[in-house]
Amino acid sequence: MAQGKLYGIGVGPGDPELVTIKALRLLREVPAIFAPCKAAGEPSLASRIVCQLDERLSPKIANLVFPMSDDEAELDAAWQAAARSVAEKLNSGIDCAFIVEGDPFLFGSFIYLFDKFAGDSNQPIEVVPGVSSITAAPARAGIPLVRGDERLAVVPAPSDREAIRRVLSEFESVVFMKINPVFDTLVGVLEEMSLLDRATVVVKATTSEERIIRRLADLKGQKPGYFSIMMVRR
Template identity: 45%
Template structure:
């Protein structure tokens, strides 16, 4: 009898969007994969930090029956630090995948819209092309904010933009001038500048700010001018509908 070579099955890496905060906004497909997947990975800024995405899924799964893997994504622009941490992250996840276990990486919102999963997908496919990577869409904070505010983002031939808020004043002005509706994500760090721009364009009454939309800590602000000098927190966006 000739010797046979058995190739170990490689697990699948899932990027699961778990929605903006309300656990009831998780899709049926994402719930099924979380329920059936033995390894749940989740993002955190540093060791010991609470993960917002994990807090969402903890409400409906028994994490004691899962292999829970916290992945640290430091908030830095230092290339050397980022490369080291990302390589460590991919190596950690691959240790589970190479044994045939599927891994579900949970992320708030949608995994293919300004998500940590985007880089994870690229790097995993580059370093381990044998791994199947699948993205499962989720409801983004952008969609959820429109519903909570009762503001349609676009109708008919209107144009809507999603813009990372920065301190580039002219770019922020241009985005507002050229579009019917603009969602500024990560707006907390430049809220004073954005208020100034809104006043300049006579749009202050057309703006609203939402923090951790649909979550237990949700805060909605329609008097945007009153937010000058406020510390709003990371998961904050602004909707401007002209």
């Protein structure tokens, strides 16, 4: 029996309409869809996006649990288990999709699965790119990201003040991901560099819970929350 094909599919930043025509077609065609979630019984954001688009997809979606953890061994065990579940289907000749918010290869959890299967030349894999929050957030905020010869850096927000300062000095446009843990440090450096009014935070871009925060002072003492990105344009 031929091996099933594995699709890594980006389903966009949150608005179900920002799913691509290709992603929707493939999700309707494949018999099995896997979606990442943070804990057993918790909803998966990616699966919520596609089910809003077509609720008939729901019965064929299985959640795979990836705990929010920094423990490498725990994470690796979760990925091994996930890879086994997916491999079982693929080995039975069943085409499978693994869906992720945004884009599969831009900080997407599909990468871990890809790493486990890509070495096997008998395993057909196709990656379907999606709209990333890195462009969706600027679109929502009305802030052009880069034009002409400008340079863009996309970085998990560093905890090191000097690293923050350097990336802000060298790039016309910086997108900081994972801003929660270092939010106060980030705001402090922006203040020192007189860039605070050049920074915008977008929370859950394109979803019904979207927030666009243009005056970062309004966030003092609180954190912007998960699925937030900060754009700084010099």
